[in-house]
Amino acid sequence: MADPMRIRAQAGGGKATVRILMAHEMESGQRKDEAGHIAPAWFIQEVSVTHNGKPVLSADWGPGVSKNPYLQFVLKDAQAGDTVGVQWRDNRGETRSDQATVA
Amino acid sequence: MTTLQEKPMASRRQALGHGAALAALLLGAGLFTPLARAWNAQAFGAKSIADALAALGAGALSESADVTLSGPDIAENGAVVAFAIGTALPGVSRLLLMVEKNPVPLVALFQVSPSVEPAFSLRAKLAQSSAVYAVALMDDGRALYARREVRVTLGSCGA
Numbered sequence: 001m002a003d004p005m006r007i008r009a010q011a012g013g014g015k016a017t018v019r020i021l022m023a024h025e026m027e028s029g030q031r032k033d034e035a036g037h038i039a040p041a042w043f044i045q046e047v048s049v050t051h052n053g054k055p056v057l058s059a060d061w062g063p064g065v066s067k068n069p070y071l072q073f074v075l076k077d078a079q080a081g082d083t084v085g086v087q088w089r090d091n092r093g094e095t096r097s098d099q100a101t102v103a
Numbered sequence: 104m105t106t107l108q109e110k111p112m113a114s115r116r117q118a119l120g121h122g123a124a125l126a127a128l129l130l131g132a133g134l135f136t137p138l139a140r141a142w143n144a145q146a147f148g149a150k151s152i153a154d155a156l157a158a159l160g161a162g163a164l165s166e167s168a169d170v171t172l173s174g175p176d177i178a179e180n181g182a183v184v185a186f187a188i189g190t191a192l193p194g195v196s197r198l199l200l201m202v203e204k205n206p207v208p209l210v211a212l213f214q215v216s217p218s219v220e221p222a223f224s225l226r227a228k229l230a231q232s233s234a235v236y237a238v239a240l241m242d243d244g245r246a247l248y249a250r251r252e253v254r255v256t257l258g259s260c261g262a
Contacts, residue, residue, distance in 0.1 A: 015220070026228075028206070028207075028228065030206055030230075045142045045147075046142055049219075051218060054218070056216055056218035056219050057213070057214070057216055057218070057219045058213075058214045058216075059211060059212065059213045059214065059223075060142050060143060060147070060211070060212040061210070061211050061212075062147040062207050062209050062210055062211065063147075063207055063228075064202060064205050064207055064208075064209070064210035064211075064227050064228050065210060065211055065225060065226070065227060065228070066182060066183045066184075066225075066226040066227060066228055067182065067183075069225065069226065070185075070224070070225060070226050071223065071224070071225050072187075072223070072224035072225075073219055073220065073222065073223050073224070074219065074220040074222065075218065075219055075220075076217075076218055076219065076220060077218070
């Protein structure tokens with residue numbers, strides 16, 4: 001299983017700023033090693049976020065997102081104590097989910 | 104045993120009826136989406152911005168001051184370039200980040216939802232100096248964009 005994501009959610013003014021750092025190689029499929037072999041594409045394709053169990057965000061990514069992806073957004077109607085869940089799925093079908101409490 | 108064989112067509116029709124009723128119930132409850140969005144391989148395989156937009160069903164492209172794109176003018180490391188895309192416009196269905204000169208111009212696509220502000224920060228790879236676009240795909244089919252030029256002093260794809 002992949003390394004855990006770091007999720008930080010900070011409440012303020014009825015909203016919460018969510019910052020996520022995912023651990024993933026995000027191999028574009030363009031890179032060649034010294035022998036000239038292409039490193040196969042391996043990247044997160046889908047990201048979904050839930051807020052207190054309800055789906056609130058869905059994103060599709062391509063190989064152009066940087067390694068160890070960073071994502072930041074603002075959740076409306078959120079307060080301290082709420083739960084934010086994040087799940088990603090990559091092109092190999094591997095998935096990872098983590099959650100955090102809004103501070 | 105004989106009752107099962109007597110009217111096979113009627114029981115199949117019944118089964119289909121029950122299946123359809125169940126599907127309708129589940130659809131109504133929002134628990135089951137047979138037409139659930141799949142990762143758009145055509146859009147993420149497109150080699151040009153125009154092809155990616157066509158694969159996403161985007162309509163006429165026009166520049167808009169109401170779509171925001173922030174990022175550096177010069178990126179020292181093309182592997183990690185930070186951008187923020189957003190819009191305050193109502194009626195937006197999706198927000199995209201695209202890098203014109205990348206092998207795959209479509210970098211990311213966000214489904215805009217009423218629970219999240221339509222603004223996202225992320226880091227993208229830039230293969231070389233390029234124009235970068237934030238595109239808001241509207242419910243009415245229009246595609247509104249903001250554009251920046253980013254110069255890269257160390258490219259990311261072959262290095």
